[in-house]
Amino acid sequence: xxxxxxxxxxxxxxxxxxxxxxxxxxxxxxxxxxxxxxxxxxxxxxxxxxxxxxxxxxxxxxxxxxxxxxxxxxxxxxxxxxxxxxxxxxxxxxxxxxxxxxxxxxxxxxxxxx
Amino acid sequence: xxxxxxxxxxxxxxxxxxxxxxxxxxxxxxxxxxxxxxxxxxxxxxxxxxxxxxxxxxxxxxxxxxxxxxxxxxxxxxxxxxxxxxxxxxxxxxxxxxxxxxxxxxxxx
Numbered sequence: 122x123x124x125x126x127x128x129x130x131x132x133x134x135x136x137x138x139x140x141x142x143x144x145x146x147x148x149x150x151x152x153x154x155x156x157x158x159x160x161x162x163x164x165x166x167x168x169x170x171x172x173x174x175x176x177x178x179x180x181x182x183x184x185x186x187x188x189x190x191x192x193x194x195x196x197x198x199x200x201x202x203x204x205x206x207x208x209x210x211x212x213x214x215x216x217x218x219x220x221x222x223x224x225x226x227x228x229x230x231x232x233x234x235x
Numbered sequence: 236x237x238x239x240x241x242x243x244x245x246x247x248x249x250x251x252x253x254x255x256x257x258x259x260x261x262x263x264x265x266x267x268x269x270x271x272x273x274x275x276x277x278x279x280x281x282x283x284x285x286x287x288x289x290x291x292x293x294x295x296x297x298x299x300x301x302x303x304x305x306x307x308x309x310x311x312x313x314x315x316x317x318x319x320x321x322x323x324x325x326x327x328x329x330x331x332x333x334x335x336x337x338x339x340x341x342x343x344x
Contacts, residue, residue, distance in 0.1 A: 164335030
């Protein structure tokens with residue numbers, strides 16, 4: 122069965138600093154990988170996804186993620202964090218590109234210091 | 236273009252009461268899901284539907300029923316609410332990525 126682990130429950134970074142949120146997955150075949158962001162009181166918004174091809178994927182709001190099969194990882198990065206990036210971030214893995222049976226990680230809460 | 240609309244946004248129920256959480260979408264997506272979100276547990280799939288007339292169970296289906304009579308609507312029914320069902324519920328459509336509603340915060344006392 123698939124599983125997703127986000128090792129960091131809470132991360133604090135200074136505004137303007139770089140960011141990396143970790144995501145490790147467990148799945149025997151080619152995974153379909155997603156990162157979502159949730160602002161307080163809101164639903165989840167898709168940041169980016171990986172289905173195949175280039176292992177470095179670009180998303181919205183200046184985020185990118187890199188799929189590393191050898192490490193079973195799909196870490197999310199941003200070169201310079203803005204105060205508006207403070208939110209909760211979820212990594213998810215699916216077994217197909219066109220079904221919604223995703224397994225979500227527990228989430229990482231990002232706090233941004235001024 | 237409303238996307239995914241959930242009603243109500245907040246609800247308090249007494250143990251044993253029943254209610255229906257409404258979900259409507261205007262994107263003509265076939266795939267719809269219901270998730271619950273609890274602190275420290277991410278989102279867990281309750282039920283999903285791959286099209287009108289077709290539903291199936293997810294990871295945590297007990298205590299919940301769904302039906303899908305139209306492409307647009309996918310209501311979630313709690314037949315006899317329990318305190319363990321206190322949670323935030325999200326409806327979503329899937330088309331190579333999820334579009335989520337804004338959620339229903341349910342408290343069962």
